[in-house]
Amino acid sequence: MTKAKKVVLAYSGGLDTSIILKWLQEEKGCEVVTFTADLGQGEELEPARRKAEAQGVKEIYIDDLREEFVRDFVFPMFRANALYEGLYLLGTSIARPLISKRQIEIAHEVGADAVCHGATGKGNDQVRFELGYYALDPEIKVIAPWREWDLNSRTKLIEYAEKHGIEIAKDKRGEAPFSVDANLLHTSSEGKALEDPGQEAPEFVYQRTVSPEAAPDKATYIEVGFERGDAISINGVAMSPATLLERLNELGGANGIGRLDLLENRFVGMKSRGIYETPGGTVLLMAHRGIEQITMDKGAMHLKDELMPKYAELVYNGFWFSPERDMLQAAIDKSQEMVTGTVRLKLYKGSVTIVGRTSPYSLYSQEHVTFEEDDVYDQADAGGFIKINALRLRLLKARDRKAGKNN
Numbered sequence: 001m002t003k004a005k006k007v008v009l010a011y012s013g014g015l016d017t018s019i020i021l022k023w024l025q026e027e028k029g030c031e032v033v034t035f036t037a038d039l040g041q042g043e044e045l046e047p048a049r050r051k052a053e054a055q056g057v058k059e060i061y062i063d064d065l066r067e068e069f070v071r072d073f074v075f076p077m078f079r080a081n082a083l084y085e086g087l088y089l090l091g092t093s094i095a096r097p098l099i100s101k102r103q104i105e106i107a108h109e110v111g112a113d114a115v116c117h118g119a120t121g122k123g124n125d126q127v128r129f130e131l132g133y134y135a136l137d138p139e140i141k142v143i144a145p146w147r148e149w150d151l152n153s154r155t156k157l158i159e160y161a162e163k164h165g166i167e168i169a170k171d172k173r174g175e176a177p178f179s180v181d182a183n184l185l186h187t188s189s190e191g192k193a194l195e196d197p198g199q200e201a202p203e204f205v206y207q208r209t210v211s212p213e214a215a216p217d218k219a220t221y222i223e224v225g226f227e228r229g230d231a232i233s234i235n236g237v238a239m240s241p242a243t244l245l246e247r248l249n250e251l252g253g254a255n256g257i258g259r260l261d262l263l264e265n266r267f268v269g270m271k272s273r274g275i276y277e278t279p280g281g282t283v284l285l286m287a288h289r290g291i292e293q294i295t296m297d298k299g300a301m302h303l304k305d306e307l308m309p310k311y312a313e314l315v316y317n318g319f320w321f322s323p324e325r326d327m328l329q330a331a332i333d334k335s336q337e338m339v340t341g342t343v344r345l346k347l348y349k350g351s352v353t354i355v356g357r358t359s360p361y362s363l364y365s366q367e368h369v370t371f372e373e374d375d376v377y378d379q380a381d382a383g384g385f386i387k388i389n390a391l392r393l394r395l396l397k398a399r400d401r402k403a404g405k406n407n
Contacts, residue, residue, distance in 0.1 A: 002141075003028075003029070004028060004030055004113055004114035004141045004143060005030065005031065005113055005114075006030060006031045006032075006033065006110065006111060006112040006113055006114065007024055007028075007030045007031070007032055007033070007112055007113075007114040007115060007116050007141075007143060008033045008034075008035055008103050008106045008107045008110070008112045008114070008115045008116070009021060009024065009032055009033065009034050009035065009115075009116045009117075010035055010037075010099055010103060010115075010116065010117045010118065010129070011034035011035060011036050011048060011052060012036065012048060012118075013036065013045075013047055013048030013051045013052070015157060015158075015161065015166075015168060016118045016157070017118045018051055018055070018161070018166050018167070019151065019157055019160055019161055019164075019166060020116065020118050020145050021034065021052070021055050021057070022055060022160075022164045022166060023145055023149060023151075023160075024116060024143070024145075025055070025056070026164070027149070028143065030114070030143075032057055033057070033059040033060075033061065033106060033107075033110050033112060034048070034052040034057050034059075034060050034061065035061045035062075035063070035099075035102065035103055035106050036048045036049075036060075036061065036062045036063070037063055037065050037098070037099050037102060038062065038063065038064045038065060038066060039065055039066060039069050039095055039098070039099075039183035039184055040066045040069070040183050040184025040185075040242065040245075040246065041182040041183050041184075042182060043182075045062050046062075048062065049062055051167060054167070055166075059110055061106055063102060065098060065102065066184055066242040067240060067241060067242045068098065069095065069098055069183065069184060069185075069242070070184060070185075070241035070242045070244075070245050071241040071242075072098075073094050073095070073097065073098050073320075074094060074184075074185055074241070074245065074281075075229075075230045075231075075241055076329060076332075076333070077090060077094050077311075077315060078230075078281070078284055078285065078288055079229040079230070079288070079332050079333060079335075079336050079339075080304070080307070080308055080311045080312070080328070080329075080332045081285060081288060081289060081292075081304075081305075081308055082308060082311050082312040082315060083285075083308070083312055084264070084312045084313065084315070084316045085262070085264055085265065087260055087262055088260065088262055088264060088274075088276065088316075089185070089186065089260075089276070089278045089281045089282070089285065090312065090315050090316060091183060091185040091186025091187075091188060091276065091278055091281065092124075092125070092181050092183075092186070092188050093124070093128065093315050093316045093318070094185065094315060094320075095183045095185070096125060096128035096129055096132060096318065096320075097128070097132045097318075097320035097321060099129070099132075100128070100129050100131075100132025100133055100136065101132065101136060103115045103133070104132075104133060104136040104137050104140065107137070107140065108137075113140070113141055114140065114141035114142065114143055115133055115140055115141075115142060115143070116142070116143040116144070116145070117129040117130075117142075117144065118145070118146070119144070119146065120146045121144070121146050121147045122268065122270070123266065123268070123272075124266050124267050124268065124316070124317070124318070126144055126146075126147075127267055127268070127317065127318045128317075128318030128320075129318075130142050130144070130318075131318040131319060131321070132318065132320065132321055135321035135322070136321065178190060178191050178192045178193050178194050178205060178275075179191045179192075180207070182207075184242060184245055184246060184249070185245065185278060185280070185281050186258075186276055186277055186278040186281060187207050187208055187276070187277045188274050188275070188276055189201075189205050189207075189274070189275040189276075190272060190273060190274045190275065193205075194273055194274075194275055195273065197263050197273045200261075201261055201275045205275050206259065206275070206277060207277065208249060208253045208258070208277045208279055209252070209253045209256055209257065209258055209259055209277050209279050210253065210254060210255075210256050211256055212256035212259075212349045212350030212351075213256075213349075214256065215254070215255045215256035215348070215349045215350065216254070216255065216349075217349075219346050219347060219348040220251060220254070220255055220346075220347040220348070221344065221345070221346055221347075221355070222234060222235055222251060222283075222344070222345050222347065223235050223236065223342050223343065223344050223345070224248075224283075224284070224287040224342070224343050224345065225238075225341075225342050226287070226288070226291045226339060226340055226341055226342070226343070227340050228336050228337060228338075228339060228340060229288070229291075229333070229335075229336030229339040230336075231244055231248075231284060231287065231288070232244070234247055234248070234251075245280045245281075245284070246280070247280075248279070248280030248281075248283045248284055249279050249280035250280075251279075251280075251283065251347060252279025252280050252282055252283045252347065252352070253277075253279040253280075255279075255347040255348060255349065255350070255352075256349055256350040257279050257282050257283060257347060257350055257351065257352050258276075258277050258278045258279035258280070258281065258282040258283075259275075259276070259277055259350070260274075260275070260276040260277075260278070261273070261274075261275055262274050262275075262276060267316065267317045267318070282352060283345065283347065283352050286345060286352045286353075286354060287343040287345055287354075288339075288343075289354070290343035290345070290354040290357045291339055291340075291341050291342075291343050291357060291359065292339055293354075293357060294341065294357045294358070294359050294362050294363065294364050295338050295339050295340065295341060295359050295361050295362065295363060296335065296338070296339065296363070297363065300335050304331075304332060304335050307328055307331065307332070310324075310328065311325065311328045311329075311332070314328070338359075338361040339361075340359060340360065340361055341357060341358050341359025341360065341361065341362070342357065342358050342359070343356070343357045344356035344357065
């Protein structure tokens with residue numbers, strides 16, 4: 001592969017990516033364009049601009065992608081009710097394809113021939129970023145410093161930074177207690193103090209949620225409105241996707257909702273422990289299941305639930321831009337055409353409970369399910385239904401008895 005000349009770096013302004021920036025300039029001889037994505041991580045991003053300028057970067061992109069993130073990535077995923085290994089709401093996973101997409105767009109805008117990320121060689125993010133890059137530009141060069149350099153310890157990183165005059169935050173001069181990834185959907189904490197899966201995570205790890213014990217003693221009731229599977233309002237007030245998720249984060253976090261301590265299977269083969277906070281997403285998932293309950297046909301619901309683990313695995317492993325994810329998305333979106341209405345929820349001390357749901361497209365018929373007398377359902381019909389479904393079971397048992405099997 002020919003040497004890269006101009007590279008777009010996914011840049012946070014933190015220690016690692018600041019060192020990568022200098023390394024690209026010094027060791028690779030590249031002109032560097034920095035790209036910082038605002039995905040609702042809650043941090044001031046202008047310092048990243050100043051740090052990039054201090055290192056001689058001429059082209060600096062800081063893009064507010066919050067609405068696109070929720071509208072085009074989070075919401076489609078939530079239509080699938082996606083949970084990886086039954087629990088994880090995929091907050092980190094779903095952010096990577098958007099970052100990859102924007103990096104490639106910038107590379108095309110500025111005439112760069114390479115892109116670079118700061119993910120380590122042990123994690124999932126290197127896979128997610130690079131699958132996204134190659135899916136969107138098969139000819140792009142990818143630089144992954146952690147798979148190339150010998151700066152394999154915090155001490156070496158700090159020595160390199162001091163040698164090259166790179167600003168180091170005071171708390172980075174010692175061993176950080178854990179690493180954090182954050183966006184509008186969640187926070188993820190892992191490493192260091194969290195590496196022993198037998199020990200409870202300390203309370204200081206949690207950033208978006210109060211502990212359930214410290215949550216209010218009085219329940220909070222809210223109503224979430226949906227249209228075609230996407231949340232559009234809270235308590236009757238229409239909101240943009242990002243604004244709505246931000247408000248659900250506030251409501252869920254204040255009630256201690258959305259904490260998860262997960263020992264997960266990484267795509268690269270090892271198990272890792274993550275402490276996740278997804279307050280708004282946890283509320284949104286329950287609300288979405290609630291509106292589906294009243295609007296979706298049984299067969300469609302059950303098939304969708306069978307497809308969900310595969311969909312979640314594709315997102316987790318970085319195959320957002322794959323044909324199989326597109327195929328699943330088309331089926332899921334088709335299922336959401338009548339998923340419109342309102343769900344009422346009770347938020348209380350770490351739990352979110354559905355307490356009501358209404359829809360103009362409801363499939364619920366009180367006439368059919370009532371315990372009182374009705375004129376629409378003949379209970380005698382159930383006898384033939386049961387006998388038809390029992391036929392194969394009766395034939396199996398008759399055969400087994402003939403063969404001398406009594407159990």
